[in-house]
Amino acid sequence: MESGTLIRADRPLDLEAVPERRPRRWPFSPWHFFLIPLALMMLMPLIWSLVTSLETASEAQRFPPVLIPSALHFSNYVDAWNALPFGHFFLNSFLYSLATVAGNLLFCSLAAYAFARLRFIGGNLLFVLLLVTLMVPFQVVLIPTFLIVRNLGLIDSVGGLIVPNLCAVFGIFLLRQFFQSLPVELEEAARIDGASRLGVFFKIVLPLSAPVLATLAIIQFMWSWNDFLWPLIIITTPERSPLQLGLSMFQGAHVTQWNLLMAGTVMSQIPMLAVFLLAQRWFIQSIAYTGIKQ
């Protein structure tokens, strides 16, 4: 019995194929009593922010809270958009997120493959050293990283956001685990046929890894999209702010317009949720993807 690997490569993942313990399928299982309240709890804050975003400013502050607004004030979204440079915020966030995703996909997979399949001096040590950086709170490296980025001339630029985040150890770790679970015979066969290592990597390993690469892409996209602290430190010009930093500008020194803030928040979350919805299949499947049956 396999006990070591997190990943199994010999069974196709099928979320629907659950071990059947009973001959019948219940339309409503007792589990629903657990899942429905859970789902409500998970979704409630999102629902609340949606509702608040459609209320007037005075409705947003009423108590008991107004759960059904008198009218749907979609104008809040327009007002929020106009109050702050949202166009710039979205653009900056997209640039930041897409660039870090691209960087991570390339650099992490290269490194992960080396750690998984290639034997070279210092390999194990290097991997441990990289893992060590996972244990460092960002605030440790905040000031030195800021100083390094300053020396590179990247302060107050989207480049300054992107460059330090082009390769995350999490990605290397995740992909290494995954690559190790692929059947090695495929790669060996290709090598015997004369393929270079790079060729094996690009033509065999990467295509097989599409789902886990999709996972990494989504996670990295999410991290960049929701990043607040690093932009706070690096970006000084509002037009160069990404979304979360931009949203915080709604919380003025003394005044906060809750309905506009919620409208802005919902707007900033839509792309993230859309990406998740579209990629849900792959995302959940990815960690235990199949190899080709022998």
Next chain:
Amino acid sequence: MLAPGSTARRALGSDQVAGWLFVAPAVVLIGIFGLVPIGWSAIMSFQANDLVSAPSWVGLANYQALARDPVFMASVRHTLVYTVLFVPLSVAGSLLVAWALNRKLRGVRFYRLAVFVPVVTSTVATGIIFMWLLDPVFGLVNYFLSLVGLPEQGFLQDTNQALVCIVFMTVWGWLGFDVIIYLAALQGIPQELMEAAQIDGAGKWSSFRNVVLPFLRPATLFLIVWSTISALQLFDEIYVTTRGGPLGSTTVIVYYLYQQAFQFFNAGYGAAIAYVLFLAILLITIIQLKVGGRSVYGKA
């Protein structure tokens, strides 16, 4: 079949070059933005630095001051309490939820999405929402409590409850992440094992305990390590809600670091705090891995 010797030797020789080439970009990037700052912050921890004027060397003074700093000691306590509450709750909770979601039910896809939504909700939004929900006077939670006749609570205003509220807020926010990982792991349980257990007459609980749980060991260890590392570095949720209050009851280590470095301009002191935390995390993680076995890395 591999021709014995020749291919292997060729592979071994040029693996060196290929290996280093493949990892080069990652090493450069992580070296510059990961390892160098770690070393640099070690240097900074021996300085007095206010980010405005030139820094000066103070040797071990920052560390000595840390050892005598009651606020730092309190932040260590708070961080440990938080971690001890957060890790079991989120790991066990996510296991339960993943177990529930790993079956054919009506609307299971909807439930999976619902569970994951908090993970993609930004911390700023989560903080704002929870601050309103938990407001002692105007919040929804107290409203519902009063409807069912329970006493209203202070929540984020109560020095004894604020940290626990943060625990719930973060468990809520990260549950989906752990659930995804457990879901994937659960998929890997061989059918034959479950069936064999049932044929042997095992009940649901005992087959869960004897078949499923051991199988999930690698995932569980991974999640415990990952959750502990995250918990010890808690910051964002504190920053957007309580700012360390009320009365410092939610000041955790990284928040204290941030205050020292960026509010009081004691950057050298902040670096010392950070370094102490880093060493602690390293130690704890090594212990966890040794105790849990090497199953995290898998059979390479």
Next chain:
Amino acid sequence: MRRKSIGIVGLLALVLAVMALTAGCGSSGGDTSATSGAGPTGVVNITMWHGDIDYAKTAVDALVAEWNQANPNIQVTALYNGGSDFALQKTLTAIAGGKPPDITYLFGSWMANIVKSPKVVLLNDLIESDPSVDWEDFWPTERLAATVDGKIVGIPALVDNLALVYNKKLFDQAGLDYPTAEWTWDDFRAAAKALTDPARKQFGWAYPADGSEDTVWHWEAMLWEAGGDILTPDNTKAAFNSPAGVQALTMLGDMATIDKSIYLDITNTKTSSVFNAGRIGMLVTGPWDLPSFPNVDVGIQIMPAFVNHQTISGPDNWVILNNGPARVQASWEFIKWFTAAQQNLTYNLAVGALPLRESETKLPEYQEYLDKYPGIDTFVENMNNAVKARPTVPQYSKISEALGQAIVSVLLGKADAQTALDEAAAKTDAILAVPVP
């Protein structure tokens, strides 16, 4: 194994080498060489960072456009700084990054910290040699707040003060007379109690209870009204744990814990919303808050007294940064004009902020300003009650932290006023005892 140990040493050596290289670059001072000011056409371009959004930003932009029209050789770009709460951090970051603005908006409480930066232009000489700035025309508290040890660090940008803002409808409903200029804190307390109704989730007063400077400066006004002071005149020791301080804090604490007439805003984000929803009877706040209460018919009165009706003001300043003599001179010309009586009154008319200069009250448009903002005359006259300012010492943020904790502990009923203030005083004395570089 020997091979592995070579690997370790090699890697460490690599890391140390890179560290040495970058550390060398990093520790050289933060300022870059001053960029030359005038472009090839003789036009000087300067940037100004401000914290205004919405209609306030429109007002700033209009004034800047007016200047740019009339002064083709000095062109100004006004940029929103992302929120003045972070302005100091952003300014320091920009200085360190080598691209600082020419004029930046900074809170008055940061003057003692920013004065240490070699990039800041001290204004003493400029003011002395240029009487057109009319320095004495600025309210006394502004001039106090812009001065650190005799060095003038900035030119006033915004001034405010705290006064009593109340909900007329709630007073009518409770059958109470509106607050008068002769009110004492006992009168205030009685009114707050009468306005509190737990069943309707209604409170007499709301107080920011997050321990931040907001918590502290509200109380400091009460301290001064009781005849007390924050620090000793030489700024070496705490003076706030005097009987005056205890009286002020006890009043606050009793209202919170015994009368329960205060809504404690622990996150300091909800007070305006809740007041606007008609749940709070009275607020002690400043003119910036008035636009947040569209649903409330407000009345404005000066703060009640213990022995005097003093108030506290939080002047913010424009600080000029040194990007070369041409740009410094251009910035001085512009900011002089921007803060002159006529321009400032135009801004205040649009925004509802208080006049920076006493002479603005004599301008013809001043009546228009009073008409547009009913009750603002109370705030303006209240400037005469702002006779003291918070100490401009670099350790103020730490002292504020200690005081904030003390006040919150009393508000939450965890300590009595004397003990809490004594503890904060001990911390303050220790903080002030540490020599500052």
